[in-house]
Amino acid sequence: MAVSGTAAFLVSMLTLGGIYAILAIGLNLQWGQTGLFNISVAAFWGIGAYTAALVTKIGGETAFSWGLPYLWIDAFGIPIPIPVAVILAALVSGVIAVLIGIPTLRLRTDYLAIATLGLAETIRLIFLNEGWLTGGGTGSTVNNPLVALEYSNLTLLAITLITLGIVYWLAERGVQSPWGRALGAIRDDEDVAQALGKNTFSMKMQAFVIGSMIMGVAGALTALRLNFITPFEFIPEFTFYVWIAVIVGGSGSNRGAILGAGFLMVLLQGPRFISDFLPGLSGGVAADLRFLLIGLVLILIVTYRPQGFLGNKQLMTENNT
Numbered sequence: 001m002a003v004s005g006t007a008a009f010l011v012s013m014l015t016l017g018g019i020y021a022i023l024a025i026g027l028n029l030q031w032g033q034t035g036l037f038n039i040s041v042a043a044f045w046g047i048g049a050y051t052a053a054l055v056t057k058i059g060g061e062t063a064f065s066w067g068l069p070y071l072w073i074d075a076f077g078i079p080i081p082i083p084v085a086v087i088l089a090a091l092v093s094g095v096i097a098v099l100i101g102i103p104t105l106r107l108r109t110d111y112l113a114i115a116t117l118g119l120a121e122t123i124r125l126i127f128l129n130e131g132w133l134t135g136g137g138t139g140s141t142v143n144n145p146l147v148a149l150e151y152s153n154l155t156l157l158a159i160t161l162i163t164l165g166i167v168y169w170l171a172e173r174g175v176q177s178p179w180g181r182a183l184g185a186i187r188d189d190e191d192v193a194q195a196l197g198k199n200t201f202s203m204k205m206q207a208f209v210i211g212s213m214i215m216g217v218a219g220a221l222t223a224l225r226l227n228f229i230t231p232f233e234f235i236p237e238f239t240f241y242v243w244i245a246v247i248v249g250g251s252g253s254n255r256g257a258i259l260g261a262g263f264l265m266v267l268l269q270g271p272r273f274i275s276d277f278l279p280g281l282s283g284g285v286a287a288d289l290r291f292l293l294i295g296l297v298l299i300l301i302v303t304y305r306p307q308g309f310l311g312n313k314q315l316m317t318e319n320n321t
Contacts, residue, residue, distance in 0.1 A: 011153045015225055017265040018160035019218045024245040024257035025164075025171050026214030032251035032311075033175060034207040035187035037109045040100075040116035041242045043123035044212040046234030047096060048089035048219020050127065050134055053229055056085050056143040086163075086220040093216025097209040105204050120236045127231035139230035142223045160221055164258070167214055171254045174210075183207055184252075241268070244294060248301055250311025259309055267294050 023041060030036040104115045127134045134140055146152040174180050185193040186200050194200050223229055241264060249260025271289040301308065 021258040021261035022218040026211040028257045030211040037113040040120040041239040042234045043120040044215035045219045048216030049223040051089040051092040052085035052220035053142045089216040089220035090213040094213040097212035250308030253310040256310035
């Protein structure tokens with residue numbers, strides 16, 4: 001049982017917004033705090049989703065059908081947001097990030113962007129073609145215990161918001177620590193940070209891995225939200241949505257990442273209601289207007305407020321003066 005109608009749509013959008021906020025915090029750690037130009041957000045998002053779906057699957061349709069619990073249930077029947085599958089999704093994403101980071105994090109910013117963009121498409125093709133592992137283009141079902149609960153979509157929203165709160169708190173603690181300040185020094189001038197004795201490669205690896213693990217957590221929640229995942233849910237296009245959230249909210253600000261994710265949901269979902277006020281406009285055309293709207297907002301933000309809503313203007317301009 002679940003809430004329905006307009007309330008269900010709002011709950012779904014809030015859940016998706018929370019997932020995008022988690023992704024944006026992970027990217028903000030990599031880009032806003034460390035200066036790592038990562039274009040493979042969708043890859044780690046998908047890795048987290050498929051890991052959680054596969055290890056909890058019952059039966060032998062794909063590899064790793066271990067039937068592990070997706071989450072623990074307490075005595076009152078309420079899901080506790082410490083899921084086994086989410087932890088495994090984060091760990092697998094972290095391991096793959098290490099393997100990818102070893103050859104790529106020594107590259108310059110622009111080459112790192114090209115390398116991670118190629119990685120995102122490679123991972124998607126693996127999802128698509130390796131049916132023995134992922135179910136291929138036909139997709140993979142998710143053993144979702146929330147389906148049997150009353151008000152399952154509200155429960156998932158609560159889990160997502162609690163997870164977002166934990167991720168935000170941990171990210172803020174990290175940013176305000178000496179470790180976070182060292183990441184900021186690497187972002188501002190890696191040569192100076194290295195001259196001061198910082199192991200910049202090691203610290204960039206840490207930021208890249210932790211950010212990727214956060215994206216894996218978002219993937220596990222996405223699998224719970226969709227109940228059925230396919231490779232087309234994690235195309236590179238969605239990486240740029242997360243970048244939009246970080247840019248609009250303000251690079252270097254975790255609060256900005258959350259605000260940017262909420263604003264992104266308005267940009268993506270708002271235009272579909274335009275046809276209610278303009279009867280001559282079809283719903284499909286109104287929905288497609290979101291791309292025009294997103295482009296216009298980005299132009300305005302970059303032109304008049306390059307630091308985003310909550311970003312640091314000096315951080316965004318001092319190297320260009």
